[in-house]
Amino acid sequence: MLKMNTWGMKWDLHMDICPCDAYFNDWVAASKLTGKTFYHFGTGTHHIVGLRQAELGNTVFAITASKEEYDSYVALVAENSLVAKSYLAYFGDIYLSNPRLLPDFDAVTMFHLCEFSHPNTASTEYGGTTDRGLLDMMTDKTRPGGHILFYTRSNGWQASQTIIPTWEKEQPVERVDDFKTLRIYRKKG
Numbered sequence: 742m743l744k745m746n747t748w749g750m751k752w753d754l755h756m757d758i759c760p761c762d763a764y765f766n767d768w769v770a771a772s773k774l775t776g777k778t779f780y781h782f783g784t785g786t787h788h789i790v791g792l793r794q795a796e797l798g799n800t801v802f803a804i805t806a807s808k809e810e811y812d813s814y815v816a817l818v819a820e821n822s823l824v825a826k827s828y829l830a831y832f833g834d835i836y837l838s839n840p841r842l843l844p845d846f847d848a849v850t851m852f853h854l855c856e857f858s859h860p861n862t863a864s865t866e867y868g869g870t871t872d873r874g875l876l877d878m879m880t881d882k883t884r885p886g887g888h889i890l891f892y893t894r895s896n897g898w899q900a901s902q903t904i905i906p907t908w909e910k911e912q913p914v915e916r917v918d919d920f921k922t923l924r925i926y927r928k929k930g
């Protein structure tokens with residue numbers, strides 16, 4: 742029995758290094774999206790996506806692989822019923838995502854694609870998927886007309902650029918306008 746690969750750190754808000762979550766919130770507001778459901782890769786301890794989207798009338802399903810970040814989520818929603826109703830974060834390894842447990846989304850943030858795979862992630866023993874497998878799964882879970890977003894300043898961006906061109910050809914997606922440092926695709930249909 743293998744242990745789940747966790748992230749033994751926590752991430753507070755660093756707008757100078759990693760503003761992707763704030764830019765996602767800005768993109769949603771600029772796009773006037775409301776009543777939508779988003780999947781978010783990487784909550785941080787700040788939870789600014791869940792908090793802001795609650796204000797904008799959207800719901801967020803988000804993953805963290807950090808015990809401290811998950812603890813901060815529990816502390817947050819324990820004090821705020823309205824945020825608890827629209828923001829559901831869970832503790833897990835995104836590479837172990839099971840499509841049978843995921844609903845469809847209007848947008849998915851793949852901001853940390855290619856950043857957190859371990860050497861054993863895609864092995865049969867561990868049961869995980871590859872970065873391309875993850876991207877395909879989340880594309881399947883994106884509704885037609887929905888969006889898939891990448892962060893072009895992430896540590897995984899260089900590696901992501903080796904899989905995105907093939908993904909773009911093989912999946913029903915089209916590139917739309919970038920927003921700040923976010924690369925954005927729309928699912929056709």
Ligand SMILES: C[S@@+](CC[C@H](N)C(=O)[O-])C[C@H]1O[C@@H](n2cnc3c(N)ncnc32)[C@H](O)[C@@H]1O
Pocket residue numbers: 746747748752753754755759760761762782783784785804805806807810833834835836852853857
């Ligand atoms: C650098 S932090 C960025 C957090 C937030 N997106 C931000 O920009 O402030 C990376 C995030 O990815 C999450 N993470 C790391 N490995 C993960 C994995 N295997 N599955 C799911 N989330 C993971 C961490 O828990 C953390 O929230």
